[in-house]
Amino acid sequence: MIRLFLISLILIFAWVPLKCLAEEDSTASEQAEKRVTFYTTYGYQSNERWKIPVRLWVSEDLDFFRKLTLKTARKIIQHKAKLEDLTEQQKRLFKSRARDFLRDSESGEVIKIQFDNDPDKQVFVIESITNEPETDFNGTITGLLELPYKKANQLSKAQNSQNGWLSFHAVSSDHFGVGRVRLVEPExxxxxxxxxxxxxxxxxxxxxxxxxxxxxxxxxxxxxxxxxxxxxxxxxxxxxxxxxxxxxxxxxxxxxxxxxxxxxxxxxxxxxxxxxxxxxxxxxxxxxxxxxxxxxxxxxxxxxxxxxxxxxxxxxxxxxxxxxxxxxxxxxxxxxxxxxxxxxxxxxxxxxxxxxxxxxxxxxxxxxxxxxxxxxxxxx
Structure with a gap:
């Protein structure tokens, strides 16, 4: 059941970039601040270091044409859900739930982060598992961040960490976003x-x-x-x-x-x-x-x-x-x-x-x- 549901979503949302290419104002796009979504992750110990699997996504908010498409998608999914009329609350819910299917994914972005309260203000560049420092065509990077034990202990004290949780934020130009990782003990x-x-x-x-x-x-x-x-x-x-x-x-x-x-x-x-x-x-x-x-x-x-x-x-x-x-x-x-x-x-x-x-x-x-x-x- 869920398989057909996901296929429907792809077919509804995937054509949006094609429509927007001819219409989009590239100048406005370049000047907009880009959101980095850091998906909550964990860290594990290996070779006297903490290794942190990282997944992130860089995107921009909906432009005029994507907002129009959001309304079209709502009508299609409303029909598939067998709903006749929607309340204003239902329209707001759909907008918030479907928004990330239509945000403009940004490729070629280099993402730099800094852990909160880091006394050294050390900057980390997020690279993919193939050592590529830029986001792919879908605006994502899936990679691995490594922290020496000494650095992790320093950050834990600086953040007054509870149960291994550390927070960080994007510091690269024109990017905003925050993330969290839990450093999980071996036992x-x-x-x-x-x-x-x-x-x-x-x-x-x-x-x-x-x-x-x-x-x-x-x-x-x-x-x-x-x-x-x-x-x-x-x-x-x-x-x-x-x-x-x-x-x-x-x-x-x-x-x-x-x-x-x-x-x-x-x-x-x-x-x-x-x-x-x-x-x-x-x-x-x-x-x-x-x-x-x-x-x-x-x-x-x-x-x-x-x-x-x-x-x-x-x-x-x-x-x-x-x-x-x-x-x-x-x-x-x-x-x-x-x-x-x-x-x-x-x-x-x-x-x-x-x-x-x-x-x-x-x-x-x-x-x-x-x-x-x-x-x-x-x-x-």
């Missing part, structure tokens, strides 16, 4: 959590119209009781949120989960890479993978495996839901890392405990708010 307990239908109600098994409605036109709703369960872990527990949702939804989801109202523990984010630049061949590869299926399973397997591999001495608790493939993915992860995966917990949103109990064998089942007599009905 301890970590939670790797899904998002949709695990901590946030999306109702994926009910189909695309419901998913679109919940994603773009309704206030996000937390899965009942999950925030309390997560807050019950020791404060030294590290959290990693792994989702099949595209990176373009990172902002709204992060704001929701870590708001004062919901209060989920802060943690790193790991989401689906869905490129929308039609001039880059990888965009078509992304679409092809989604059409062929299995993209989310592979993505989660790779991302979770990478996290666990970075911490060979830590124990992991995997938390997901029964709505799609979390039980199968987590079972495979446990086979790969039997000594590290301490427990698998599944929020049973499709009544598998009663209707398909073998699927959840050996897993801790988290009951949902309601019980259904149907074996196919999604539970809220």
């Amino acid at each position: 301890g307990v970590s939670v790797i959590s899904d998002i949709d239908d695990t901590v946030k109600v999306t109702q994926i098994p009910l189909g695309n119209p419901v998913v679109l409605h919940n994603t773009f036109f309704k206030p996000f709703k937390a899965a009942k009781g999950m925030a309390n369960k997560y807050r019950s872990f020791d404060e030294t527990t590290a959290f990693h949120y792994v989702s099949g949702a595209p990176w373009q939804l990172y902002g709204p989801i992060e704001d929701f989960l870590f708001s004062d109202k919901e209060g989920f523990p802060h943690g790193s984010f790991h989401m689906k890479n869905v490129r929308t630049n039609l001039f880059e061949s990888e965009t078509y590869q992304d679409i092809g993978k989604l059409i062929a299926g299995g993209a989310t399973q592979r993505q989660k397997l790779e991302q979770i495996s990478q996290i666990i591999a970075h911490f060979p001495q830590r124990k992991f608790i995997l938390i997901g839901d029964s709505g799609e493939h979390d039980p199968e993915i987590f079972a495979e992860i446990k086979q790969l890392y039997p000594k590290q995966v301490k427990e698998i917990r599944i929020r049973d949103v499709v009544n598998d405990q009663r209707c398909n109990s073998k699927r959840l064998q050996g897993m801790v089942v988290i009951p949902t708010e309601e019980k259904s007599n149907s074996c196919s009905q999604m539970l809220k």
